[in-house]
Every structure is written in structure tokens, then in C-alpha cells.
Amino acid sequence: MPNRLLERTLSHDLPRSRWLALLLVAIFVALALAPVMLPGSKALGVAAKMLVFILLVASYDLLLGYTGIVSFAHTMFFGIGAYGVAIASTRLGAGWASVGIGVALALAASLVLSLVIGLFSLRVKAIFFAMITLAVAAAFQTLASQLSDFTGGEDGLTFRNPEWLSPAFEAFGFDGRHFSYWLLFVVVTLVFLALLRMVNSPFGRVLQAIRENDFRAEALGYRVVVYRTLSNVVAALVATLAGALLALWLRYTGPDTTLSFEIMLDILLIVVIGGMGTLYGAVIGSVLFVLAQNYLQDLLRLAAGAVEGVPVLAAVLTPDRWLLWLGVLFVLSVYHFPTGIVGRLRAWSSR
Amino acid sequence: MTTPASTAAPAAAPAPVPKARFDWIPLALLGGLMAIGLPAIGSPSTWLALTVAGLAMGLIVFIIASGLTLVFGLMDVLNFGHGVFIALGAYIATTVLAAMSGFTASPLLGMNLVAVFAAMVAAMTLAGAVGWAFERVIVRPVYGLHLKQILITMGGMIVGEEIIKVIWGPLQIALPPPEALRGSVFIGDAAIEKLRLLAVVVGLAVFAAMGWVLARTKVGLLVRAGVQDREMVEALGYRVRRLFVGVFVTGSALAGLGGVLWGLYQQSVTPQIGAQVNVLIFIVIIIGGLGSTLGCFVGALLVGVLANYTGFLAPKVALFSTIGLMVAILLWRPRGLYPVTNR
Numbered sequence: 001m002p003n004r005l006l007e008r009t010l011s012h013d014l015p016r017s018r019w020l021a022l023l024l025v026a027i028f029v030a031l032a033l034a035p036v037m038l039p040g041s042k043a044l045g046v047a048a049k050m051l052v053f054i055l056l057v058a059s060y061d062l063l064l065g066y067t068g069i070v071s072f073a074h075t076m077f078f079g080i081g082a083y084g085v086a087i088a089s090t091r092l093g094a095g096w097a098s099v100g101i102g103v104a105l106a107l108a109a110s111l112v113l114s115l116v117i118g119l120f121s122l123r124v125k126a127i128f129f130a131m132i133t134l135a136v137a138a139a140f141q142t143l144a145s146q147l148s149d150f151t152g153g154e155d156g157l158t159f160r161n162p163e164w165l166s167p168a169f170e171a172f173g174f175d176g177r178h179f180s181y182w183l184l185f186v187v188v189t190l191v192f193l194a195l196l197r198m199v200n201s202p203f204g205r206v207l208q209a210i211r212e213n214d215f216r217a218e219a220l221g222y223r224v225v226v227y228r229t230l231s232n233v234v235a236a237l238v239a240t241l242a243g244a245l246l247a248l249w250l251r252y253t254g255p256d257t258t259l260s261f262e263i264m265l266d267i268l269l270i271v272v273i274g275g276m277g278t279l280y281g282a283v284i285g286s287v288l289f290v291l292a293q294n295y296l297q298d299l300l301r302l303a304a305g306a307v308e309g310v311p312v313l314a315a316v317l318t319p320d321r322w323l324l325w326l327g328v329l330f331v332l333s334v335y336h337f338p339t340g341i342v343g344r345l346r347a348w349s350s351r
Numbered sequence: 352m353t354t355p356a357s358t359a360a361p362a363a364a365p366a367p368v369p370k371a372r373f374d375w376i377p378l379a380l381l382g383g384l385m386a387i388g389l390p391a392i393g394s395p396s397t398w399l400a401l402t403v404a405g406l407a408m409g410l411i412v413f414i415i416a417s418g419l420t421l422v423f424g425l426m427d428v429l430n431f432g433h434g435v436f437i438a439l440g441a442y443i444a445t446t447v448l449a450a451m452s453g454f455t456a457s458p459l460l461g462m463n464l465v466a467v468f469a470a471m472v473a474a475m476t477l478a479g480a481v482g483w484a485f486e487r488v489i490v491r492p493v494y495g496l497h498l499k500q501i502l503i504t505m506g507g508m509i510v511g512e513e514i515i516k517v518i519w520g521p522l523q524i525a526l527p528p529p530e531a532l533r534g535s536v537f538i539g540d541a542a543i544e545k546l547r548l549l550a551v552v553v554g555l556a557v558f559a560a561m562g563w564v565l566a567r568t569k570v571g572l573l574v575r576a577g578v579q580d581r582e583m584v585e586a587l588g589y590r591v592r593r594l595f596v597g598v599f600v601t602g603s604a605l606a607g608l609g610g611v612l613w614g615l616y617q618q619s620v621t622p623q624i625g626a627q628v629n630v631l632i633f634i635v636i637i638i639g640g641l642g643s644t645l646g647c648f649v650g651a652l653l654v655g656v657l658a659n660y661t662g663f664l665a666p667k668v669a670l671f672s673t674i675g676l677m678v679a680i681l682l683w684r685p686r687g688l689y690p691v692t693n694r
Contacts, residue, residue: 070501120681127429127497128641131633138630139674146667261626265509272502324513331506334499335492 009193011200015280017349020342024280027287032185035178046294048181051188052246053286057270058195058279059238064268065277066199067231068211072264073117073133076140077110077236079258081243084109086157086253087150094160103244107237114236118229141259156254184245191238196279198234207231208277266293269330275340284341289326296322377649377688384653388660396540401659407547409655410554411616415609416632416639416647417561418602424578424642424691426595428490429497432504433632434625435511436482436603440474440610441620442519445526447473455529463529467549467615474607481511482603486596508625515622523621526614550612557605558648565644574598578642578691634677640687649688 007014015021030037034047056078063069084106085099092098121132144151151157164179198204206227209217218224247253257263266289274285300322337344385402392398419433447470448455454466489507493499528546535542565571577584577591585591613628614620635654639646654673661672680688 064498068498070498127501128637130431130501131429131637135630135634135637135674135677139671143671265505268502268505269509321513321517324510324517327506327509327513331489331503331510334503334506338499 011193011197013196013200013279015346017342017345019349020280020284020345023284023345027283035174035181041177042294044177044181046290048184048249050287050290051181051184052242052249053266053270053290054283055188055191055242055245056239057267057274057286058192058282059235059242060267061271061276061279061282062195062199062207062231062238063235064271065275065281066204066211067207067228068214069122069228069232070127070130071133071232071235072130072261073137073140074235074239074267075259075261075264076137077114077239078243078246078263079140079144079253079255080110080113081106081240081245082247082253082258083144083151083157083243084240085244085247086152086159089159089161090157094162096162099162099244099248103241106240106244110236110240111233114233115229118232119225122225122228122232137259137261137264141255141261144259145255152254154255156252156257158252161248161251180249184249187241187245191241192279192283195238199279203227203230211277269326271340272330272338273326273333273340275342275344276338278339278342281340281342288341292322292326296325300325374689377646377653381649381653381656384656384660388656391664392660394540396542397663399538399541400543401663402656403541403543403551404547405656405659406652407550407554407616407655408658409652410558411550411609411612412628412631412635412655413648413651414554414557414612415606415628416635416651417557417644418598418605419632420636420639420642420647421574421578421598421644422595422602423636425574425581425591425598426494427497428494428500428595429641430490430504430599431501431629432485432489432506432508432511433602433606434627434629435485435508435515436478436606436625437610437613437628438512438515438620438622438625439478439481440607441526441614441624442515442524442610443474443477443607444470444611444614445519445524445620448526448529455527458530460531463531466529467532467611471553471608471611474611475604478607478610479600479604482600482606483596485511485603486599490599512622512625519622521622523619525619527618528615532615546615550616553608553612557608561644570594570597631673634673636687638677638680638687640684640689640691642691643687643689646687646689 015024031047031051034044038044038047056074060071060074063071063074081103084102086102088098088102088105089095092101117133117136121129145153148154161176161180164176199207206217206222209220209222210224210227214224217227243258246258250257270285270289271282273289274283275281333340339347388402389395389398392401415433415437419430423429448466451466451469454462454469457463485507489503490500493503532545532549535544536548537543563571565575573584573589573591573594577589577594581591609628610624613624617624631654635650636647637650638653639648639650653676657672657676661668684690
């Protein structure tokens with residue numbers, strides 16, 4: 001019976017690999033208990049960032065992995081969510097009402113924007129959509145830094161959270177940071193399960209059919225433009241939500257934390273390394289990536305210390321060049337294992 | 352655009368080869384934009400300075416973008432890593448110009464031009480060589496797979512940018528222009544920066560050379576034919592693949608050249624320069640029509656001139672003028688100014 005329940009919860013999309021299942025359970029438990037187990041505030045911050053990225057990357061995977069569309073505007077929607085909460089909280093004062101209004105307005109803005117972009121440019125080739133979104137995202141980033149009265153420009157906005165999410169609040173031996181963390185955890189888990197439900201529904205199957213052969217999907221009677229646009233809209237809305245969560249966690253929103261092109265590249269790296277077309281890949285990839293981002297540099301520092309004096313090696317192994325190694329890994333994974341870590345694990349256990 | 356040749360009357364003289372009428376409207380658009388600019392700006396000397404600045408910027412963008420659009424037209428490959436070659440060119444310029452400080456510090460224009468020319472040649476050679484390797488390692492395994500192409504060339508850009516940081520460091524490097532190229536020349540009241548004139552001269556030279564190669568040589572004929580219909584050219588026994596490698600290398604070299612000019616224009620270089628210019632280039636080749644060289648030229652000039660006019664008239668709007676232009680043109684001609692047939 002509990003098995004049945006688990007299957008229903010995961011929408012019959014089981015990990016299909018013992019190692020993957022073990023990893024996922026370990027990640028779930030670790031993230032759920034992070035506030036209890038991890039004493040330091042840096043470690044909790046890393047865990048929260050993992051949660052936000054899981055949601056952000058899972059929504060991007062809906063586009064890239066399931067529908068086969070490349071968008072470079074995903075951070076734009078992420079930013080809209082974060083700025084929605086930040087602007088509402090600074091203008092209307094801290095409180096649940098302003099967070100609610102901010103999220104609602106941000107979702108509405110993302111809905112309209114993604115619908116317009118989708119209808120405008122998803123009719124043509126994937127490559128065209130990629131270029132248009134690149135341009136729109138760049139324009140949005142400049143817009144956000146230009147409207148500095150509203151968005152705080154390059155400095156961003158620092159704001160206060162509703163009372164029981166603020167660090168000063170204490171109850172049951174936990175403080176507001178812990179409660180915000182658990183809020184993130186619950187929202188991310190629920191939305192992730194909803195996404196899992198969606199990709200395993202008939203709607204999700206149509207998206208995959210479009211990814212495999214859009215011409216044939218059209219011939220079978222599915223309006224490809226409509227499905228692609230819907231996928232784009234859903235992905236944008238989830239990304240907006242992820243942005244709102246990030247803002248609540250950081251109590252700050254600025255261009256560097258949400259809108260920058262670097263984050264877009266991070267998302268791409270995570271999706272491909274974790275495994276395109278498997279939402280579990282978003283989980284594994286985000287956890288590994290955020291760990292690497294925060295701790296690979298320490299590892300590289302050790303390696304650089306070992307080869308100190310060797311001219312080229314030392315320059316390549318400095319901790320600042322960690323992205324180089326991830327980039328190489330990215331290129332190799334696109335060639336050699338396009339299904340990423342999750343695909344590898346599954347192929348391994350089905351052998 | 353073309354009309355089928357009539358074959359009805361056997362006795363009649365052979366029908367003339369159908370020829371596409373040249374489409375003047377986009378060029379008229381450019382002229383119109385400049386004409387509207389004059390009364391909007393008011394002072395003729397300011398207008399002249401802004402127009403030259405716009406043309407200079409447009410020509411640099413054209414130099415960079417032309418290779419990209421040809422590569423796309425010929426092999427349906429869109430290289431998102433094109434920006435790396437721009438950054439590479441600009442960084443090589445900093446090294447070469449610093450090494451030739453004896454030439455750049457001299458007040459003689461000739462000595463300065465020798466240094467700049469050396470920087471350009473070095474940048475083009477190295478960017479071309481790296482482009483060749485890039486095509487071999489990164490692009491070749493993913494022909495025909497759009498999704499993978501976008502991802503892999505993006506990955507190539509990440510790696511390239513990091514390697515540039517390894518070599519030249521992650522910080523901004525100043526790229527001071529040579530002594531005699533600083534400052535402005537005056538035409539009437541209009542102050543025109545000398546560097547912009549240099550960019551205009553180089554840009555026009557590249558455009559003329561490219562036009563000549565494409566229109567008058569056999570290689571150019573094959574490239575144009577390949578853009579129109581690759582399979583047909585292959586069926587006639589030409590190796591379009593090999594041609595494509597040549598175009599890719601040339602495009603990378605031109606991006607390196609554009610990087611030198613762009614770096615001199617900005618007077619500083621950062622590793623992110625490639626990603627920044629990339630956006631502009633994509634807008635230009637969308638406006639021009641993917642695969643079209645002439646469209647790329649007109650699109651680049653339109654973008655450059657418009658960006659300078661709006662930068663003067665309404666600085667806040669300037670950043671969106673290019674996006675606005677793109678949307679307007681796509682609403683008018685959904686496949687760009689000069690759509691390439693078969694695409």
C-alpha cells in the first residue's frame with residue numbers, strides 16, 4: 001500500500017535505478033533536515049540555494065528536455081519573481097499581503113510576457129526562438145538597471161520579510177531563517193511533484209512527441225504552436241515562483257542574483273549535466289552544481305597548492321577557474337552522455 | 352521574387368534569363384532614418400558626428416556578424432560561441448599594441464597605423480586558427496542537430512572565456528588608442544573621432560572585399576549557390592563541407608578583426624565583451640535575414656545609426672531601440688530584410 005502511494009506521488013515516474021533512488025532519498029532527507037543538522041548559516045544558505053535551483057532548473061527542463069526548445073530568457077522570469085516580491089515588500093511594507101501581491105503581479109507579468117514571446121516567435125525554428133529570447137533577456141536586464149527608482153538599479157533592493165520569516169523571530173527553538181527554509185522546502189517539493197505530474201500526463205506526452213518530431217506531431221492533429229507556447233508559459237510561471245522564493249530567502253534582490261547571464265549559463269550546465277528530459281536530473285544536477293560552486297573551489301585550492309610552481313597547471317587549477325572545468329564537463333556531456341547523470345545511472349542498472 | 356521563364360512560343364527569341372529585381376526598400380529605410388535624424392537632432396554638425404559614429408559602429412558590427420550569417424546560410428549552423436573570437440581579437444590587440452609601444456607612442460600616423468595593422472593581422476590569424484580548431488572539435492560532431500549545436504557552442508563559449516581569463520586575467524584591461532589616432536578631426540563644426548574614421552575605412556574595405564569575392568570569384572559563386580541550395584551544389588560535385596570550413600575560419604578571423612576595432616572603440620577590454628556583443632550581432636542577423644550578407648550589412652548600419660541617434664536624443668530609450676527595431680522589422684518582414692530563399 002505505501003508503495004502505491006509513493007507511485008501515485010511520483011506520478012508513476014519512478015527513478016528506475018537503485019542508485020538514483022538512493023541518491024534522491026538521501027538528498028530529500030538531507031534537505032528536509034538541513035536546519036536541524038547543519039549548524040552554520042553558510043551551509044543552510046547553500047541548501048536553500050539548492051532548493052531554489054531545483055525548481056528553476058526543473059522548470060527549464062520542461063522547456064529544453066521535454067519540449068526541445070532552447071530559451072535564454074529563463075532568468076528574466078526568475079528575475080520578475082524576485083523583483084515582484086522585493087518591490088512589493090519595499091513599497092507596501094513588510095507583510096504577507098505584500099508578498100502575496102508581489103507574487104501575483106509577478107506571475108501575471110510573466111504570463112503575459114511568456115505568452116507574447118511564445119506566440120511571436122515559437123512559430124518558427126528553435127534557433128530563432130533562442131536568438132529572440134537572448135535579445136529580450138538582455139533588454140530586460142538593462143531595463144531593470146535603468147529603472148533604478150523602482151528596482152534599485154545595480155545595487156538592488158534590500159527589504160524585510162513578513163514577521164515569522166525574519167531572523168529575529170523565534171519559536172519552538174527555531175528562528176525565522178529555519179521557517180523560511182522550510183517554506184522553501186515545502187513549496188519546492190509540491191511544485192516539483194506537480195511538474196512531475198504534468199510531464200507524465202497526456203499533455204507531457206504531446207510535448208515529448210513535439211520534441212522528437214514536431215512535423216509528425218502536427219500531422220497527428222496537435223497544434224504544435226499551442227503546446228509549445230503552453231510549455232513556455234508554465235516554465236515561465238514556475239521560474240517566477242522560484243525567483244520569489246529566492247527573494248524571500250535572501251531578503252535581497254539585485255541583477256547579479258537573478259538576471260545575470262551567468263545564471264542562465266548555470267541553468268544550462270545543470271540541466272545538461274544532470275540529464276535532459278528527466279526532472280530528477282534537475283535535482284541531482286542542482287545539488288552537485290551548488291556543492292561544486294561552493295566547495296569545488298576549496299578542492300581546486302588544494303590541487304593548485306600541490307602543483308604550485310608548475311606554470312600552466314597552476315594557472316588552470318586556480319580556484320577562480322572552476323567554471324572552466326564545469327564547461328569542459330558540459331561539452332563532454334553533450335557529446336558523450338546527452339542523458340546526463342540520470343540517464344547514465346538508469347542505463348547502468350538496466351544492463 | 353523571380354518569375355518562371357516563358358517557354359510557350361518556340362519560334363520566339365530565347366527568353367531573357369529571369370533576374371530578381373533589386374530590393375531598394377531596406378536601403379531607402381536607412382536613408383530615411385538618416386533624413387529624419389537631421390531635423391530631430393537639429394544641429395547639422397552634431398548630426399554628422401552622430402551619423403559617422405553610427406556608421407562606424409554599424410560597420411564594426413557588420414564585420415563581426417558577416418561570418419556568422421554566412422556560416423548559418425551555408426550549413427545551417429548558428430555559432431553561439433562567436434563572441435569568443437571577438438574577445439580573443441581584442442585581447443590579442445592589447446598584447447600586440449603593448450609590445451609595440453615604440454610604434455604606438457610615436458606621434459607619426461604612419462607608425463601608429465603599422466602597429467594597429469600588425470594587431471589586426473595577429474588577431475585575424477590567431478582567431479582564424481582558433482576558429483578552425485573550434486569547427487573541428489566543437490561544431491563538426493553536431494551537424495544537423497540544432498539543439499545540440501546551441502548547447503555545445505554555448506559550452507565552447509564558456510570554456511573559451513575561461514581560457515582567456517587564464518591567459519590574460521579576469522580583470523578589465525585598458526586598450527589606449529595609439530597617439531596620433533586619439534582626438535578628433537573637424538569637418539566644419541562637426542568633431543569626428545579619428546578612431547571612428549578608421550573603423551569606417553576598415554569596415555568599408557571589408558565590405559568591398561567581401562562583395563568582390565562573393566560576386567566575382569568562383570569561390571564566392573559557390574558560397575552563394577551553397578546558401579541557396581546546398582544539396583544541388585553538392586550534387587554538382589563540389590565539397591560544400593570544405594567550403595564551409597573556409598567560411599567558418601574566415602568568419603572567425605573577421606570576428607577577431609572586429610574585436611580589435613571594438614576594443615579600440617571602447618578603449619578597454621573585459622572577458623565578457625564577447626557575450627555582450629553577441630546579443631547585438633544576433634539582433635543584426637535576425638533583422639537582416641538569416642544567411643543574407645547584404646541584409647546583415649543594412650541591418651548593422653540601421654542598428655548603429657539608430658543606437659547613436661537615440662543615445663543622443665533619449666539616452667534611456669537607447670538600449671531598447673535595437674530591440675524595438677527588430678520587433679518592428681519582423682512585424683513587417685517576418686524573415687528579415689532580405690530573406691534567403693529555401694529557408
